[in-house]
Amino acid sequence: xxxxxxxxxxxxxxxxxxxxxxxxxFTEREQRDARARPERLAARFAAKEAVLKTxxxxxxxxxxxxxxxxxxxxxxPSVHLYGAALDxxxxxGLGVLHLSMSHTSLTAIAFVVGDDVxxx
Numbered sequence: 001x002x003x004x005x006x007x008x009x010x011x012x013x014x015x016x017x018x019x020x021x022x023x024x025x026f027t028e029r030e031q032r033d034a035r036a037r038p039e040r041l042a043a044r045f046a047a048k049e050a051v052l053k054t055x056x057x058x059x060x061x062x063x064x065x066x067x068x069x070x071x072x073x074x075x076x077p078s079v080h081l082y083g084a085a086l087d088x089x090x091x092x093g094l095g096v097l098h099l100s101m102s103h104t105s106l107t108a109i110a111f112v113v114g115d116d117v118x119x120x
Contacts, residue, residue, distance in 0.1 A: 002053025004046040006108040011045065012038035025064045033071045042108035043101045044069045050112040051079055051097060055088045062088060069099070077101055079112065089114070 015021050015038065022031060025045060034040035048067045052058060066085035070078045079097040081089055089097070094114040101110035 001111070001113045002050040002055075003109070003111045004049035004053065006042040006046045006049075008039045008042045008103065008106050008108055011042040011108070015041065027065050027068050030069055033069075039103040039105055039108055043103040043110060046108045047077065047079065047099055047101050047110035047112065050099075050110040051081075051085070054094070054097060054112045054114045055085070055092060057088060069101075 022041065025048070026034070026041065030041075030044050034044060047069045048064060049059075051067050052061060055061070062084040066081060066083040068080045068082065070080055072078070077099045079099050081097070089095075092114070093116045096115045098113045098115065099110065101108070103109070
């Protein structure tokens with residue numbers, strides 16, 4: 001499992017100072033789902049960090065775009081892995097990652113729990 005908390009004003013300031021950061025960290029789908037709202041982007045960033053912790057690796061172990069946070073029509077978030085992140089999950093025996101995330105105007109949090117392949 002992994003958890004991460006992001007300070008929304010600080011994150012908003014970072015993406016304002018460095019606009020290309022949004023493209024570097026988030027896929028087009030994530031950007032569209034977040035609708036340019038800093039608190040939603042911060043929650044997705046927290047989710048990606050929580051995924052890395054669940055995979056027992058740190059920043060830089062996989063490209064940011066290899067971890068994608070989807071939102072269903074009902075608003076339920078889910079994690080989708082590609083490339084290096086998917087390979088790491090397979091090495092760890094993880095078949096599915098369960099995600100919960102929430103945010104306020106000040107704080108974003110995400111919690112990820114991995115299930116082994118036999119439970120997915």
